[in-house]
Amino acid sequence: MNTTPIISPAGATTISTPDVHRMIGALTRQLHDSLNGLGLTEKVNAWADEIPDAKSRLSYIARLTGEAAEKVLNRVDLAKAQDDYIAAETRRIGALIVKDPVAAVAKGHVMNFLSDVERSTKEIDGHLTEIMMAQDFHDLTGQVIAKVVNLAAAIEEELVRLLVLTAPAHLPAEATPAATADKAAPHGPSLSGPVVNPEGNPDVVKGQSEVDDLLASLGF
C-alpha cells in the first residue's frame, strides 16, 4: 500500500495515505449513520429519482427556448423581407408617379401597389402575431424552473439540517433549516405543470385535439 505522507497546506501536520483512507471511511460511516438517524435515507432515494427528472426538465427548457428563438428569428426574416419589398415598391411607384402621374394610375401601377401593400401588411401582422406567441415559452419554462428550484431548495434544506446537527459543537450554526424552509413550494397546492415527456404517458394529453376529444367523450 502507498504510504506517501501528505503534507497539510499549513505544512504543520503530516498525514499518511492510510490515515486519509481511515478518515474518509469514518466520515462516510458518520454520514451514513446521520442520514439513517435523521430519517433522510428515503429522501436521498427520492432525490436520486428526481435528479434525472430535473435533468429532463432542464433539457425541456433548453429545447423550448431554442425553438422560440428559432421561430422568432425565422419570422423576423420573413417580416423584414416583406418590409424590404414594400420599401422597394414604394420607391419604384414614387418614381413612376413623378415621371408620368396619369400613366402610373391609368396603367394600374398605383392600384397594384396598394393591393401589394395591403397583402404585405397583413402578412407582416401574421408574423408579428407568431413572434408574440413564441414568447409563451416564458410561462412554460418558468413553471419548470420553479420545480427544479424547489428540488434544489429541498436538498439544500436537508443538507443544511444534516450539517447543523453533525457539526462540532464549537462551530457557530450560520445557516439553519429555517433559513431555507420558506423557499419551498411557492405555488401552493401540487400541480404537475407542463408535461416534459408526454410520450408513453397515458395519463396526460399530448395536444388540444386530445383535450377536445376527452371533453367530448364526457359530454362537454
Added chain:
Amino acid sequence: MANELRFLVVDDFSTMRRIVRNLLKECGYSEADEAEDGVAALNKLRNSNFDFVVSDINMPNMNGFQLLAEIKKDEKLKHLPVLMVTAEARKEDIVMAAQQGAAGYIVKPFTKATLEDKVTLILTKMGLK
C-alpha cells in the same frame, strides 16, 4: 355586441397575460383587464363587471381550480364562463375542470385559432354571439 364584452385574464406570468390580451384584441375583444392570481381575480370580479374569465390553473395564493370553485359558488358570479388556459395536461385535471363548471379547457402552448375557436364556441352557446 361581441366587441362590448369585458374579459378578465388571470395568469401569474405577465408575459402570458399580455399574449392572451393581445390575442383577444386581435379577435375583436378589446375590453380586457388582468389579474396575477385567483385572489386578485376574485377581488376584481366582485368589484367590477366582467362577461368572461380566461384563467390559468397553476398560480400562487389561489390557483385556477380554487378560483373556479369560488366563482361557481358565488350567486353573482356563477353565470360567468371560465375558460381554463393552462399547461396542466393531466386528464384528471381536465375532467375536474369540466366537472367544476369550466366552460372550456385549452392546453399551453396554444394557437390564436384555438383561443378564438373556444371563445366563439362558448359565447355562441351562451347566446352572446
